[in-house]
Amino acid sequence: MKKAFTTALLLASFTAAQAQLTTTASGTSVRARVSERVGLTDISIEYGRPAVKGREGKIWGDLVHTGFQDQGFGNGNPAPWRAGANENTIIEFGTDVTIEGRPLAAGKYGFFVAYGPDACTLIFSKATSSWGSYFYEPGEDVLRVQVKPVKLNELRERLTYQFGDETDSSATISLEWEKLAIPFKVSTALQQLQIASFERELRGEKGFDPHALQQMADYLQEHDIRLNDALTYIERAEQSIPTFGVLSSKADILRKLKKDAQADSVMKVAMERGTAQDVHSYARRLMATGKKQQAYEAFQQNYKRHPDAYLTCVGMARGCSAIGKTKDALKYANLALPKAPDAANKKIIEDIIAKLKEGKQI
Structure with a gap:
């Protein structure tokens, strides 16, 4: 009797297992998931x-x-359309965002669309566990925005969501099906998110790393915000590594704080500590921002410290050319030519010499 019961149990289990075999989708609808990181914000x-x-x-x-x-x-x-098939379409944002300029808090939302040929209403709802929109409740809406649908030239056989027009802080999400797209722009407050992320990291072991402190200071300086905080961060980095890079960053911050005399003093120390490459790169940066005389003086100081270097000869050629001293520029370019480290650099100098002989600036 016990054997017969065991056999019956095994047969029942086998029959149940047969009903659970995995098959492909029926062809009417398949479930999908798409995700992308926009700046520091995960969207799925x-x-x-x-x-x-x-x-x-x-x-x-x-x-x-x-x-x-x-x-x-x-x-x-x-009720609106479920913006897909079967269960809720669900959209999730890892941080606060704006949808077509309207704010939406971080979180998970049911997504619906009230379609219109000229305008579509996009709905972000608290309801995330419904089947379709049969039990839609307008009181659960968190945000509604209107967008214009766009015709497509090619057929989209299956409905899809795509990310496009990405920048470091925004992207356009497009619902596409048949020959129509419904696009909407999602933007993030990247600057605030980045600073908050840095601040969280700097409360840990990275808060003792001068390179991380400099990175924070440079970010604030480059975006021209919280400059006094930037100065504090760079001075903490300076205590550990008073290098050319740290000191030049400090000088940049001081200039934005209108403390030019202090910036000049800091930059003087930086120039004395910098390598030939450090100073050359700094001078090129001055050139790029239109500070030709300052660039010339930096090239000149670099040359005095390293008169036999290819790089400083090239720098003097560029610096002299920038302030209109073409003959002097040609002299330094000719000095650089035999010092060229390889064929590529030699070709660069030959081109510079040719331009200078024609009276052109380099």
Whole structure:
């Protein structure tokens, strides 16, 4: 009897297991997930992907109803489209964002669309566990924005969400199906997020790393914000590594704080500690910002310290040319030519000499 019971149990288990075999999607809809990081913000969308299946021309305004309609099932409320198939379309933002310029807090939302041929209303809802929009409740809406649909030249057989027009702080998400796209722009407060991220990291072991402190100071200086804090960070870095890079960063911050005399004093020390490459790069940066006389003086100081170096001869050629001393520039270019370290650099100097002989600036 015990053996017969065991055999029956095994057969029942086998029958149940047969019902659980994995199969491919039926062809009507597949579940998908797409995600991307925009700046420091993770964005993900989970949705059902229905197919056109020969219904071209019968999707928008037909299969996808216009506006808000009672779908004949559920709570009876006029409802938008589920923006996909089957379960809720769910969109999640890792930080606060703006949607078409409107603020939306970090979190997970049910996503719905009230379609219109000229304008679509996008709805971000608290409801994230519904089946479709049959039980849609307008009171659960967190944000509504309107956007214009865009015609597509090519058929999108299966509904898809795509990220495009990415920058370091924004992206356009586009719902595309059949021959229509519904795009909306998502923007993030990258600057505030980046600073908050840096500050969290600097409360740990990185707060003792002068390179990390300099990175924070440089970020604030480059974005021209919280300059007094930037000065504090760079002075903490200076206590550990008073290098050319740290000191030149400090000088940049002091100049933005209108403390030019202090900046000049700091930069004088930096120039004395910098390598030939450090000073040459600094002078090139001055040239790029239109400070030709200051660049010439930096090239000149570098040459006096390293008169036999190829790099400083090239620097003097560039510095002299920038302030109109073409003959002197040609002299230094000729001095640089035999010092060129390789064929590529030799070609650069030959081109510079040719331009200077024609009276052109380099």
